[in-house]
Amino acid sequence: MAVPIEEPNDETLVARAASGDDSAFEAIVERYQARVFRLACRLTSETDAPDVLQETFLKVYRHLASFRGESQFKTWLYRVASNTALMHRRASTRRPAEPLDVFLPRFDEKGRHAATPAELQVAARADELLDRQFLAQKARDVVTQLPDIYRDAFVLRDLEDLSTDDVAQARGITPATVRQRVHRARLMLRGYLSGLVGVKP
Amino acid sequence: MSDIVCSSGVELLMDYLDGVLPPQLRAALDEHVAGCQRCTAFVESYRATPRILRDATAAALPPDLEVSLKAFLRARTNAFRSR
Numbered sequence: 001m002a003v004p005i006e007e008p009n010d011e012t013l014v015a016r017a018a019s020g021d022d023s024a025f026e027a028i029v030e031r032y033q034a035r036v037f038r039l040a041c042r043l044t045s046e047t048d049a050p051d052v053l054q055e056t057f058l059k060v061y062r063h064l065a066s067f068r069g070e071s072q073f074k075t076w077l078y079r080v081a082s083n084t085a086l087m088h089r090r091a092s093t094r095r096p097a098e099p100l101d102v103f104l105p106r107f108d109e110k111g112r113h114a115a116t117p118a119e120l121q122v123a124a125r126a127d128e129l130l131d132r133q134f135l136a137q138k139a140r141d142v143v144t145q146l147p148d149i150y151r152d153a154f155v156l157r158d159l160e161d162l163s164t165d166d167v168a169q170a171r172g173i174t175p176a177t178v179r180q181r182v183h184r185a186r187l188m189l190r191g192y193l194s195g196l197v198g199v200k201p
Numbered sequence: 202m203s204d205i206v207c208s209s210g211v212e213l214l215m216d217y218l219d220g221v222l223p224p225q226l227r228a229a230l231d232e233h234v235a236g237c238q239r240c241t242a243f244v245e246s247y248r249a250t251p252r253i254l255r256d257a258t259a260a261a262l263p264p265d266l267e268v269s270l271k272a273f274l275r276a277r278t279n280a281f282r283s284r
Contacts, residue, residue, distance in 0.1 A: 038262070054274075116239070123250060189250050
């Protein structure tokens, strides 16, 4: 029976890589390449993501010595990757985004939800009610349409599952700002999912 | 009796779910949502939104890109030279 070999943690690998052990750097790349690619797709596009992926790991390699371990390696990597992605996004021409404000929830004059409970709940079942490929295409499109500041916070916090504090650290903003931006993105996207199912926000 | 209505409750959801809402407001929001079918439904869909979009936007790394990444890094660093 094979004895499972314990994988070295990130910080051990980073320390080894920083001291010139290239096999440790290779292990870091193999551990994180899929996640960095996924993040790059979400922050840029599938066209730009390969370049973002390459540049991110090249920067990581070159700056390993400057990683001081004040934050987790993963947070640092996400900061490098998201900065790289944002530079690409600025460089490439972007089509004008359609405003997503129309998907924000609506209230009556007393501040009550305008929609019925059934209408309000339907977004929670968008993945059951819609064709998988259709939803995937629409989801990619709508994330692209989010205003940049909401997109960055939402992608890191909700799609990459970083903690609010880690997103704040990665993007250089306060946790309260992260929450405010993620909230706004969630509201618009929730309404958008409702709309896909054919229900007003 | 809380002063929370649906529209003001919605604005507290992120802080509520992130665990940073002050206890008094938290209790007031709990009370409102428990008695409001619309907010109960809204909260369910608000919570589901990140999960649905996470699943729907999870791009897989193409195998040929993995190969070209290694080649790129091999050309510019000392890594991946033994392969």
